Amino acid sequence: MRNNLSPLRTVQIIRYVTPLREGGSLPAIVEADDEFFYVIKFRGAGQGVKALIAELICGEIARTLGFRVPEIVFAELDVAFGRSEPDEEIQDLLRASEGLNLGLHYLSGAITFDALVTTVDPKLASQIVWLDCLITNVDRTARNTNMLIWHKELWLIDHGAALYFHHAGQNWEEQSVRPFAPIKDHVLLPRASELDSIDAAFRSILTPDLINQIVSLIPAEWLTNENNEPAEETRQMYAHFLNNRISHSSIFVQAAQHARKALI
Structure with a gap:
């Protein structure tokens, strides 16, 4: 259980690895500049930033209560990032998500x-x-x-x-x-x-x-x-x-x- 919260880390997205198409909001696995992989929830998808807010609040409440939750980070998406993406749907999503998004540490093999x-x-x-x-x-x-x-x-x-x-x-x-x-x-x-x-x-x-x-x-x-x-x-x-x-x-x-x- 935690009594004091630490600020969330901010990472820069450097590589789009693969979309996760299980849901309608097109989250994706990406690589960040800290050399870790994250599942990114994009601000330009589905329910927009409200889904990111819910992810952040609820994930940190769960962590505070002692549950195991992947580390949550802020993830910066550069303006030029989506220009080389060949999939038009993903390119549109990336363009709509420039700026601050939300990432969760990818639990490889889970x-x-x-x-x-x-x-x-x-x-x-x-x-x-x-x-x-x-x-x-x-x-x-x-x-x-x-x-x-x-x-x-x-x-x-x-x-x-x-x-x-x-x-x-x-x-x-x-x-x-x-x-x-x-x-x-x-x-x-x-x-x-x-x-x-x-x-x-x-x-x-x-x-x-x-x-x-x-x-x-x-x-x-x-x-x-x-x-x-x-x-x-x-x-x-x-x-x-x-x-x-x-x-x-x-x-x-x-x-x-x-x-x-x-x-x-």
Whole structure:
């Protein structure tokens, strides 16, 4: 568990290696100037910078809670980078993504988590279910677990679809106290029998100050919105949403427990 956050590193993308076409946002494996490989989430794809914001906030919350999450970095994409790309779709994506993007350290050789192969103990299952209720993560189902096994350890990846309230244009205060109905499809819900104790433990870790530290990592240039609200107002919206949701966590915990009872 971390009490103090370090600034994220910034790397320069020097080589586009291969697209990852599993999703609609065309993430890609690239090489950076530190000689490491990263999975890059591009600002010019799909849901734009909101997916990057969700990836950053949720990944750092998960890391703070003690989960294994690939290192997250800011990834600079030079203006001239996409000019030699022969694929027009990828070239358009690269041109739309010039500037600051988000990267996750590439876990070479990792395999997709399969609940039929790997058994997760009730405590860890409860921890992951609680996290996904908090961040409203719809992508941890049997069809798409967004978990990897790397060096015999479980890693959490791909949180870009979480915090979906920021796509809907709905009142954040109302959304922050709603139960998380999609939890019924969570791949680990049947084993999440320790939600009450995890709720108490995680609430004690995720203080308002810690949430504010995590939200402060969001680059100001990602926070401009269609309503032209000041960046800091948008930043505070994320902090208020998360802090309010944490303080009302009993709502989503009880909903998850009811959904679990319906399964077992």
